[in-house]
Amino acid sequence: MALILDALVQGVQLLLVLLLAPLLTGYVRRVKAHLLRRRGPPLVQPYRDLLKLIRKEVVIAENASWVFRVAPYIIFATTLVAASLVPTFATGLMFSPAADLIAIVALLGSARFALALAGLDVGTSFGGIGSSREMMIASLAEPAMLMIVFTVSLLAGSTQLSSVSAFMQGPEVGLRVSLAMALVGLIMVAIAENARIPVDNPATHLELTMVHEAMILEYSGRHLAVIEAAASIKLLLYLSLVACIFAPWGVHTAGQGFAALAVGLVTYVAKLAAGGFLLAVFETVTAKMRVFRVSEFLGAALMLGLLAALLLFVSRSI
């Protein structure tokens, strides 16, 4: 019975991530539009875009190899698996003993690798420039992310997200400066990884400073749909990660009943709405920075991660 419930929760979570991700993207876009005093597209517009793209014919460049055709599915699959590992409304997921925070970082890293390869494959200059920039961002964002993971895991005594989340809900946490630094660092990494302002602008094409859009310029039809869906899932994943580690209230833990599940679901949606709103406000009030300043931005995130891990050694007891 417990096994069936676990499988059910995991399945619902997987579907929820898949279904909610475009809605979150649409929500952020709409809030941003409202802040700029525009009406903005309806909330369901990302779903419509995805459906339209899936129905359209795929146009592939003449010199594209199999890498170009396979890459979108690899990106989508790895991102979805990574997202299914992050507890959203319930911890103690069925898949979670199989993989931990480091595995999530690795899965996202392989998705990025596939995307960079796809950008290089066709041989256009735009794809190449996008890939090289993405790699420059990744070379700083991944160490920063790992340092944050180390900080959180040192504190909680585990790299499993379920245990981390349980630790954060417990009385042992207290007030820690390391956690505050890790939170700020994680948010900076999330902004860079999801190609949001100030690192990259998700709303424009053919801007000289673009990163993510430059790599997927050659894609069309269902390939583009799959990549767009993966990008939305990644945004949802990072928001869930922040919520799961730093705001774990109301999450359903193993052994609680259906009522707790419902509470978990409602609080999760509330957290996503709050996170998306804050993201939209932040994006509206900041200006895009030059590409060459991104290394300073991410260097600060890396520094925060390092400092957070260092300061742990002089705190009470790790």
Place this chain on the structure above:
Amino acid sequence: MIDRLAFDVAHLFAGGLVLVSFMLLYQDRMFGLLNIFALHALVVSLSVAWQAYIQQAPHLYITAAIALVVKAIIIPVALHRIIVRLGIHRTIETVVGIGQTMLAGIALVALSILVMLPITAQAGTLAREDLAFSLSVILLGLLMMISRRNAVSQIIGFMSIENGLILAATAAKGMPLVVEISVAFSILVALIVIGIFLFRIRERFDTVDVHALERFRGEQP
């Protein structure tokens, strides 16, 4: 045995001070630097006030008030006016390699933790932690003084060293008030002297970039 919350808050302020020191290293605009320096002094005075509360030492409240008034208000305002008078408020300092400076800063923090924790094994947890943090704040201030070319930023590095000293002094219980008052006044005097000195440098060399002074050193041909 100290209370857990007391330790956590003290740790928060001391760790916050190290973080603000890093922000000083990172910032390259003059007014931004001054604002962050005021924040630095504010965090120090909060930390001292908290120590006064948990050690039940009322004279430390006076130390906190001095830090707040002198270093968070008077010195930043005075430096603000000096910068405006010197006409360097729009210059963005060319710091050589923020990345390398940051890494050096991290290494210094690690060094001070590695040095302080073994030699203070007898002391209480709170004192150990504060001593390690204050040593890192001092070393970061020194790093700021050697990595900046502008004389005003070097002054700010110097002042942040003094904040680190106050953090160390309050962690060790029982620093007499007279010491604190004399330190605060010597800092003010230092500010006045440095201020006059700045205008002299400026009159003489038309810049406050200290590299301009190097041509006048004796040992160079």
